[in-house]
Amino acid sequence: xxxxxxxxxxxxxxxxxxxxxxxxxxxxxxxxxxxxxxxxxxxxxxxxxxxxxxxxxxxxxxxxxxxxxxxxxxxxxxxxxxxxxxxxxxxxxxxxxxxxxxxxxxxxxxxxxxxxx
Amino acid sequence: xxxxxxxxxxxxxxxxxxxxxxxxxxxxxxxxxxxxxxxxxxxxxxxxxxxxxxxxxxxxxxxxxxxxxxxxxxxxxxxxxxxxxxxxxxxxxxxxxxxxxxxxxxxxxxxxxxxxx
Numbered sequence: 001x002x003x004x005x006x007x008x009x010x011x012x013x014x015x016x017x018x019x020x021x022x023x024x025x026x027x028x029x030x031x032x033x034x035x036x037x038x039x040x041x042x043x044x045x046x047x048x049x050x051x052x053x054x055x056x057x058x059x060x061x062x063x064x065x066x067x068x069x070x071x072x073x074x075x076x077x078x079x080x081x082x083x084x085x086x087x088x089x090x091x092x093x094x095x096x097x098x099x100x101x102x103x104x105x106x107x108x109x110x111x112x113x114x115x116x117x
Numbered sequence: 118x119x120x121x122x123x124x125x126x127x128x129x130x131x132x133x134x135x136x137x138x139x140x141x142x143x144x145x146x147x148x149x150x151x152x153x154x155x156x157x158x159x160x161x162x163x164x165x166x167x168x169x170x171x172x173x174x175x176x177x178x179x180x181x182x183x184x185x186x187x188x189x190x191x192x193x194x195x196x197x198x199x200x201x202x203x204x205x206x207x208x209x210x211x212x213x214x215x216x217x218x219x220x221x222x223x224x225x226x227x228x229x230x231x232x233x234x
Contacts, residue, residue, distance in 0.1 A: 107150040
């Protein structure tokens, strides 16, 4: 078992995006079936349109963003719960001056982030 | 894909505990590998010592609680990330006047909550 505080977990820059970083809250080394991560996208940053080979289960911790999922545009903010099935194109663009932060849980299965033009 | 707001998801009482309710944020009908739930334990309530057949990956949304996991007592609050392996006895007892709220992700595998005396 483990207990860690969010603020003590190191963040890693994600070069696929602009101003995007990730914290591995509970990694595949610890969880046998899935991993809990947290992403932060700075104001003015973005994560471009891409697909993953695995589904995402997300909970928005703070900030606001325009997200396009499967060709539909939505605005999400704190408390929104988002399910993105495997292989569905999606992107993120923060709105306003605050960073956009969300939890994102993925299964421990092979995954590749593929940019969509 | 789906987007829902936390406040719009109905809560179900969990009779194993006192003052415990659960929201199914993303259920096994939607997620192929795991389910994202949120639990709320009212001030003065508790969830008694029990085991589950599956692991828990948790993120504390608010409030404070005394939790005993595998015989060790901890205090947790907003931003704490908790991993409880399968079959490890655990309980929850809120501290103070606020409800204790946390996200809890579990795999889509058979599970039984067994009380520990």
